[in-house]
Amino acid sequence: MTDFIQDLLRGLRMLVRNPRFTVLCAVTLALGIGATSIVLSLAHSVFLHPLPFKEADHLVVLWETDSNQAGLRRQVSPGNYLDWREQAGSFSDIAAFYSSSSTNFNISGGGEPERLRVAGVSTNFFQLLGVSAIRGRTFLPSDDPTDIVNVFSRTIRGGLEALSEHVVLLSHGLWRHRFGGDPNIIGKTLMLNGESRTVIGVLPPDFEFPLLAQLWIPLELNAEIVRSRNNPFLQVVARLDPNVGLRQAQAEMDTIARRSECEHPRTNAGVGVQVDLLGESHFREIRPALYVLLGAVSFLLLISCTNVANLLVVRSVTREKEMAIRSALGASRARLLSQLLAESVLLAAIGGSFGVLLGSWSLKTLLLLGPSNLSRLANVGVNVQLFGFGLAISLFTVFLFGLQPALRGSAPDVNESLNERRHKATLRADRLNVLRLLVISEVSMVTLLLIASGLLINSFYRLVNVSPGFNTHNVLALSVSLRPPNYRLPSQLRGFYREVLQRIGSLPGVLAAGATTDLPFASDHNVEELVDIGARIPPRLGQKPHALIRMVSPTYFRAMGIPLLRGRLFTEGDGTSATRLAIVNQTFARYFGPDQNPIGRQIRVAPPNGPLFEVIGVVGDVKSFGLSAGPSPEVYGLYLQEPWLDMTLVVRTASEPRTLASAVRSQVLAVDKDQPIYDVMMMEQMVSDSLAPRRFALLLVSVFTISGLILAAVGIYGVTASVVSQRQHEIAIRMAIGASRCDVIQMVLKEYIVLAAVGVVIGLLGALALTRMMTSLLYQVSTSDPATFAAAAAVSIGVTFLASYIPANNAAKTELGSMLRYS
Numbered sequence: 001m002t003d004f005i006q007d008l009l010r011g012l013r014m015l016v017r018n019p020r021f022t023v024l025c026a027v028t029l030a031l032g033i034g035a036t037s038i039v040l041s042l043a044h045s046v047f048l049h050p051l052p053f054k055e056a057d058h059l060v061v062l063w064e065t066d067s068n069q070a071g072l073r074r075q076v077s078p079g080n081y082l083d084w085r086e087q088a089g090s091f092s093d094i095a096a097f098y099s100s101s102s103t104n105f106n107i108s109g110g111g112e113p114e115r116l117r118v119a120g121v122s123t124n125f126f127q128l129l130g131v132s133a134i135r136g137r138t139f140l141p142s143d144d145p146t147d148i149v150n151v152f153s154r155t156i157r158g159g160l161e162a163l164s165e166h167v168v169l170l171s172h173g174l175w176r177h178r179f180g181g182d183p184n185i186i187g188k189t190l191m192l193n194g195e196s197r198t199v200i201g202v203l204p205p206d207f208e209f210p211l212l213a214q215l216w217i218p219l220e221l222n223a224e225i226v227r228s229r230n231n232p233f234l235q236v237v238a239r240l241d242p243n244v245g246l247r248q249a250q251a252e253m254d255t256i257a258r259r260s261e262c263e264h265p266r267t268n269a270g271v272g273v274q275v276d277l278l279g280e281s282h283f284r285e286i287r288p289a290l291y292v293l294l295g296a297v298s299f300l301l302l303i304s305c306t307n308v309a310n311l312l313v314v315r316s317v318t319r320e321k322e323m324a325i326r327s328a329l330g331a332s333r334a335r336l337l338s339q340l341l342a343e344s345v346l347l348a349a350i351g352g353s354f355g356v357l358l359g360s361w362s363l364k365t366l367l368l369l370g371p372s373n374l375s376r377l378a379n380v381g382v383n384v385q386l387f388g389f390g391l392a393i394s395l396f397t398v399f400l401f402g403l404q405p406a407l408r409g410s411a412p413d414v415n416e417s418l419n420e421r422r423h424k425a426t427l428r429a430d431r432l433n434v435l436r437l438l439v440i441s442e443v444s445m446v447t448l449l450l451i452a453s454g455l456l457i458n459s460f461y462r463l464v465n466v467s468p469g470f471n472t473h474n475v476l477a478l479s480v481s482l483r484p485p486n487y488r489l490p491s492q493l494r495g496f497y498r499e500v501l502q503r504i505g506s507l508p509g510v511l512a513a514g515a516t517t518d519l520p521f522a523s524d525h526n527v528e529e530l531v532d533i534g535a536r537i538p539p540r541l542g543q544k545p546h547a548l549i550r551m552v553s554p555t556y557f558r559a560m561g562i563p564l565l566r567g568r569l570f571t572e573g574d575g576t577s578a579t580r581l582a583i584v585n586q587t588f589a590r591y592f593g594p595d596q597n598p599i600g601r602q603i604r605v606a607p608p609n610g611p612l613f614e615v616i617g618v619v620g621d622v623k624s625f626g627l628s629a630g631p632s633p634e635v636y637g638l639y640l641q642e643p644w645l646d647m648t649l650v651v652r653t654a655s656e657p658r659t660l661a662s663a664v665r666s667q668v669l670a671v672d673k674d675q676p677i678y679d680v681m682m683m684e685q686m687v688s689d690s691l692a693p694r695r696f697a698l699l700l701v702s703v704f705t706i707s708g709l710i711l712a713a714v715g716i717y718g719v720t721a722s723v724v725s726q727r728q729h730e731i732a733i734r735m736a737i738g739a740s741r742c743d744v745i746q747m748v749l750k751e752y753i754v755l756a757a758v759g760v761v762i763g764l765l766g767a768l769a770l771t772r773m774m775t776s777l778l779y780q781v782s783t784s785d786p787a788t789f790a791a792a793a794a795v796s797i798g799v800t801f802l803a804s805y806i807p808a809n810n811a812a813k814t815e816l817g818s819m820l821r822y823s
Helices: 002-017 019-048 078-087 125-129 172-179 223-228 246-263 278-282 287-318 320-328 333-367 375-379 384-409 414-418 420-425 429-464 490-505 556-560 572-576 586-592 657-671 683-690 692-726 728-736 741-777 786-813 816-822
Strands: 059-066 069-074 091-099 105-108 114-116 118-121 167-170 189-192 195-202 215-218 235-240 271-277 475-481 510-516 528-532 546-552 564-567 581-585 602-605 612-619 634-638 646-653 677-682
Touching: 002 019, 002 333, 019 287, 019 333, 019 692, 059 246, 059 278, 078 091, 078 235, 078 246, 091 125, 114 677, 125 235, 167 172, 246 271, 271 278, 287 333, 287 429, 287 692, 287 741, 333 384, 429 692, 429 741, 429 786, 475 657, 475 683, 490 510, 490 646, 490 657, 510 556, 556 646, 581 586, 586 612, 586 634, 612 634, 646 657, 657 677, 677 683, 683 692, 692 728, 692 741, 692 786, 728 741, 728 786, 741 786
Parallel strands: 118 215, 167 195, 546 634, 581 612
Antiparallel strands: 059 069, 059 235, 059 271, 091 118, 091 235, 105 114, 105 189, 167 215, 189 195, 475 646, 475 677, 510 546, 510 646, 528 546, 528 602, 564 612, 581 634, 602 612
């Protein structure tokens, strides 16, 4: 140990005496380890960090599936949920919850009116998750007045009625910011939607499930919803029995689904069940992006390792004479090996430490650009385990790529190494082959990175140029939710929204103002309903017509810039029509067949007892669920005929909408001063936010690609410079017998362009196999896009050309006499 400490001190002096080598190694390792720390921190927080629930690995989510729509998961109808609770034996418990913007609460009294996010949960929900209140209690079976499930006493479309149990749980964040962490909050009553509710508990600060709710209430299913099985709006979570695996549970649920299909053929035909682990289901959408990031950072780390290997191989060549002299003076091979490995340990410690620090600093900056809808990103950081892991990677890297040069350097051929003329005359073939192999490796890996980055850039460019189906420019959106007792009658609802829209529409600078129950690109949407179109359905469109139902004002289409394709739009006079009127989008109109005119046709929503509508117009498709998603069938009804409590106002302005936001708000408050206004956003921002996960993945991959490109260029330059310096004698002889500068440059470039071509071919073949995992991240771009592959190949060869041209040109410009004296 004493000898090794001396070797460390001697190694430190050697590194200080060679600052260029030390800095290059440290920076190279720091870039690779820093990037690895960033991605591993993200993966650790998202995937490896356990969910804050008891035995979270036993928690699963149950979804409905449709055989007519492969790969689609949807929420669960109450009737199916109750069947699963009664029949499934693979689970120790099953619970349900429901959270939507249409069921949120207005809180009044004790401060400014505020709109709060609400989740209705079955009374066993918190016990199933193993979550206890930090104050008070959670729900008990005694909070269930129906002895089935406690939920909202309402239909999906018909508004919110009074609940039989007036109890509520508070989130920790709401308790702190609204009530100042009042220790006596338990037992106090809150005015929610004009009704009093008693606070029975406060939940832990790390509980953020589901959907970052602020209030939790018991969930109640009315008999009509349970019988219909047409409204899949529940989310279902279950706890696996300790003796049951995921496959066994899936098999049992498949059996139950087939049984339900026989018992309820009208509603359950083709309906299956999918069982997913809660952790995997929760992060399903970002999983492909993280896999791509892990792949990208792995290649960047390999490029860093290759560069370190280049530097160590080159340095071992330059230190051959030093090692030979030490060996001639009596140093043993073990002593020489210990010295070289001590220097490697120091390099790894320096590079790894700077890498983790660089990763921690960069991570904070990158997270500011991350998607806001992934709450766990807020807790991402480089912890002690990742710091140790980064150092371990550094040590492994340096030992792996430094061991071979160290073994060779610790056993020098003294006679050959001390023969100065022979030593300077040529570079040994085996070492030259190692350097060539490293160049090929670097080019192949950087080609892979360029292809991955190019595919994402190409896809993102196509996506941002996709039309959402409406004009997002200068459109302000804000949500309003009316609640009893002031708004019980349909006439009261119509009166409020009619007056608000008239007031807003008369403001200077406002071009149009409308209202809708369901805004495109919103975080949640109303449930898609089954629709009876009264005609034979073309087989290619499936056997179950469905549509997203929106209630809108007559001015909504003008405010959103949605084009009319056929028929007419709503008018204010249509509110008195005895016949319910509807406008459908282009995708829904295809249900009637390619040559059929839908105008004048009648459709029934939620058959057999749902309302009947007459189609009066067809409008353009709107991408409600994101730019990358296809348009869904949609039916627009007139809110004057069926007023809703919850509406979103959309205001098109002639100038920047933010300048009119306060004026619009004041007009709403002028009609009702106690009415909370929430979710104020620009439509352009909403569309931009929908691309945030893709933008974040693209940013990280691009940063890694640029870093890898720089490292590859530096590495190739270093190898070329080293090889050229070792070939000075050969170059001098060539020039002495008549070779020109161009001949020398061409000789060097030809060799490295060939190496680059080999690396590019390997990279292209690897990309064909590896980019398949990026399919879900791409939009209208093939994973084998020829233009992207060609561009990546051109950039890789171009970088190799530039990196090798500079040392070749420098060598060719050296004076012949100097080269011969040096040789």
